[in-house]
Amino acid sequence: MSEAVLRRDTIVAIATAVVPQQGSVGIVRLSGDEAMAIAKRLFQAPGKQPWQTHRILYGTIRHPETSALVDEALLLLMVAPRSYTREDVVEFHCHGGMMVVQQVLQLCLEAGARLAHPGEFTLRAFLNGRIDLTQAESIADLVGAQSQAASQAALAGVQGRLAQPIRQLRDRCLDILAEIEARVDFEEDLPPLDEGTVVEDLAAVLREIEGIEATASQGELLRTGLKVVIVGRPNVGKSSLLNAWSRSDRAIVTDLPGTTRDVVESQLVVGGIPVQVLDTAGIRQTSDRIEQMGVERSRQALEAADLVLFVLDAGSGWTGEDEAIYQRVCDRPLITIWNKCDLVASPPSLPYPQSPILTAAAQQQGIEALEAAILEKANAQDIETANVDFCINQRQGAALTRAKSALERVQDTISAQLPLDFWTIDLREGIQALGEITGEEITESVLDRIFSRFCIGK
Numbered sequence: 001m002s003e004a005v006l007r008r009d010t011i012v013a014i015a016t017a018v019v020p021q022q023g024s025v026g027i028v029r030l031s032g033d034e035a036m037a038i039a040k041r042l043f044q045a046p047g048k049q050p051w052q053t054h055r056i057l058y059g060t061i062r063h064p065e066t067s068a069l070v071d072e073a074l075l076l077l078m079v080a081p082r083s084y085t086r087e088d089v090v091e092f093h094c095h096g097g098m099m100v101v102q103q104v105l106q107l108c109l110e111a112g113a114r115l116a117h118p119g120e121f122t123l124r125a126f127l128n129g130r131i132d133l134t135q136a137e138s139i140a141d142l143v144g145a146q147s148q149a150a151s152q153a154a155l156a157g158v159q160g161r162l163a164q165p166i167r168q169l170r171d172r173c174l175d176i177l178a179e180i181e182a183r184v185d186f187e188e189d190l191p192p193l194d195e196g197t198v199v200e201d202l203a204a205v206l207r208e209i210e211g212i213e214a215t216a217s218q219g220e221l222l223r224t225g226l227k228v229v230i231v232g233r234p235n236v237g238k239s240s241l242l243n244a245w246s247r248s249d250r251a252i253v254t255d256l257p258g259t260t261r262d263v264v265e266s267q268l269v270v271g272g273i274p275v276q277v278l279d280t281a282g283i284r285q286t287s288d289r290i291e292q293m294g295v296e297r298s299r300q301a302l303e304a305a306d307l308v309l310f311v312l313d314a315g316s317g318w319t320g321e322d323e324a325i326y327q328r329v330c331d332r333p334l335i336t337i338w339n340k341c342d343l344v345a346s347p348p349s350l351p352y353p354q355s356p357i358l359t360a361a362a363q364q365q366g367i368e369a370l371e372a373a374i375l376e377k378a379n380a381q382d383i384e385t386a387n388v389d390f391c392i393n394q395r396q397g398a399a400l401t402r403a404k405s406a407l408e409r410v411q412d413t414i415s416a417q418l419p420l421d422f423w424t425i426d427l428r429e430g431i432q433a434l435g436e437i438t439g440e441e442i443t444e445s446v447l448d449r450i451f452s453r454f455c456i457g458k
């Protein structure tokens, strides 16, 4: 890809949601050298409104040839480099809905702009040096955040809270490298290298890397959330549990076994973590064709689950059908639930060592205990209150791990008393890995992979 050429294109996209439930305002955004010229062809501002940066103009959008009216709109102008992309940016703030923004987009394309790729505005912000790669990734996380805690963590990333420490660590490694290389190049003129200091510095860098690595699981939880699947035999109260938990009538509940046929989804937040809960058809042998398909879907949902909630009926105690289901789920992360505890004085015993959660879903009881158990299983008791300063994603975690092992190899090289130029090989690799996190050293294919996860218009 000849990036230099692509970057000179003026790009355009709808920046606001393009879903059936529309907002009242829709934004079409242009970025690039031609943005202003294109805007001036399409937009007429009455009176003497100046086309100045960071000004809003009021006017009409018209077809440039036919002068047909397309919308009454506002136009926001941001002249390079004072813009999101550091290029000239023009935004049309139109009436919402599908049709107006689509037409404005079409006019911009006909006037010479190119449809932006997913993430291309943010890619330009990165390539033009306004943000680093961790900030760009955090912008995508912020847009996709499913809980307040997730959005707070992403915002910290947008503000550079991860970029800063990583850049500092890389700078410290570069300083060490400079010290060593000076000795390799001009051995005679310099005092001998203070090995002790180098060893200490490396150890300090490694400790900090380990601290940052420890946030990886939190970051992953906040970003992707948990997929929790409710399973159990028919009629134990799985759908009642989902309803009690989501405080809704999301799933149909009846006293007939085999009520739920399809997988019913609900999106919740538990202790700051986005949790997708799937209620499934009760698992049993059945000759009903529709119910068989439901049971098959239960199995598929089970495959994809991060955590299984295995629901049992306290009124009937442990049964052979429960045993059959248990065999299927016992090797998964599992929480066992005795439901309908209102029917018994004390819960029946389990044939395996686990302390069950006691609920009475029909009475909305036991949900707090269930949520606490989920957070404990996910090792995430305090994400909501921890005020996560930064979180790393998988890509960043992998690069940190590479940096760490490279720096550990430098330590080994030093203790093995190998010559100085051996030290620099691994040190450089560590520096390279740290640079990949912030994007100071990055390949085009990695960039493609990162930005293709963005939505169009971002």
Ligand SMILES: Nc1nc2c(c(=O)[nH]1)N(C=O)[C@@H](CNc1ccc(C(=O)N[C@@H](CCC(=O)O)C(=O)O)cc1)CN2
Residues within 6 Å of the ligand: 027, 078, 081, 082, 083, 084, 086, 091, 130
């Ligand atoms: N209408 C609108 N709202 C939006 C955005 C946008 O692009 N358009 N944003 C984007 O998605 C976010 C805001 N982010 C932004 C970040 C930086 C700049 C910007 O112009 N930065 C200049 C400094 C400007 C100045 O100092 O005058 C820069 O950093 O160089 C603009 C928006 C959220 N809201």
Ligand SMILES: Nc1nc2c(ncn2[C@@H]2O[C@H](COP(=O)(O)OP(=O)(O)OP(=O)(O)O)[C@@H](O)[C@H]2O)c(=O)[nH]1
Residues within 6 Å of the ligand: 232, 233, 234, 235, 236, 237, 238, 239, 240, 241, 252, 253, 254, 255, 256, 257, 258, 259, 260, 261, 280, 281, 282, 283, 339, 340, 341, 342, 343, 359, 360, 361, 362, 363
């Ligand atoms: N006493 C009592 N009854 C409950 C409780 N939870 C659910 N039930 C009743 O149990 C019956 C079955 O509830 P559902 O939630 O439909 O059970 P299910 O596990 O989803 O059943 P299937 O979809 O058929 O697999 C209904 O009559 C509920 O009212 C509870 O905590 N206590």
Ligand SMILES: [Mg+2]
Residues within 6 Å of the ligand: 238, 239, 240, 251, 252, 253, 259, 260, 279, 280, 281, 282
């Ligand atoms: Mg059900």
